[in-house]
Amino acid sequence: MIKNRYSWLDTPRLICGVMTGTSLDGIDCALVKFYKNNDSVIQFEIIDWELTEFNVTTKNTVKQIIQEPVPISLISDINVLLSHLYADSINCLLKKVQMPLSKLDAIGIHGQTVWHNPNGKDLFGHKIASTYQIGSISTLAAILNVPVIGDFRSNDIAVGGQGAPLVPIFDYSFLASNEYDTIALNIGGIANLTYIPRQCKKNDVISFDTGVGNIFIDLAANDLFDKPYDENGLFAIEGKLIYDLFDKLKKINFIYYKPPKSTGRELFNKELYNDLLKDIKDIYPPNDIIHTFTYYTAWSIAYNIRKFCNPTSRIIVSGGGALNSFLISLLKKNLPEALIIKSDDLGIPSKAKEAICFAYLACLRILEIPANITSVTGASRECILGVLALP
16 A cells, blocks of 8 residues: 555656547547645646547457457457557657657556446356456556556446446546536547536536447448548538437437446447438438437437536537537537537547546556545445556
């Protein structure tokens, strides 16, 4: 145990946070300096960040692992391959800022989620809940000769939590306001939010996945327009709502579940996408289809905010969806009393926020500070998150 928990921050520390999310757009890598103020409160400064896109083969192989039964040998190989790709991204970012690798104090990686079942099932007489993020932390630590922290979700699940969302500790620490009820909304492949009432205590925070974020939009962009995503919503804005498809989407029960709740590609995936478009795809124009998926994403987020939060809150949007101006315009129409801004307006790049968060989680792990919020995940107790791999 650390005798003086914050003594590690007597000297400012550099931690690289690495995130690969459900959108599978690539590797977000953020270099962050952490230090403490005179009251031993942790502060941070973003040095720089970078997105390294996956090549098509890697992206499709990871999708295959998520969506199909595959040989264990493939999972093992991609587990190590991702570590090499993470190492390449980190080296690229350090080269960009002209910083030697020896200056890096630690790395925090989320890994690529390929399975997430926090609610569990009966297996050989035991109730088993599990989550699995690939990307070997031991391999990455050995390649770069830097301590690596990963596997952040397992401890929370082991004590009855959802293992998600984990970003709320960052949101509570750095985005809470005495003036506003605040919602930190991340629109990645899945959309999730953190609700921080003004002047609240840590366990007054709630956070949960609202449902689909960009997954259906990206699938439609790829399927119908041969594009990886709908830039600025330019395809969707030219379409109109398909009520039959929207009615199908509104029947997805997850949207209505009470928090705590989390989801992923186990539910929102290409199989569901194809099922939703059965008997519809050849009838309606492609722009109408992607418009309806975009409309549904905004509607489902707004529904959860109205149901479980304060719809007049300040909403700080991050993630790839923050860059879809049509999606944001729909969100504003659905929540006319809210103040909706991007995290960029507060100095936190919207695409890099989650990578910054995992750098912060790595810092908390080194300081041996619990990082889960029980009111958020439903865990029976607070616990230290993450596994440390030494080089």
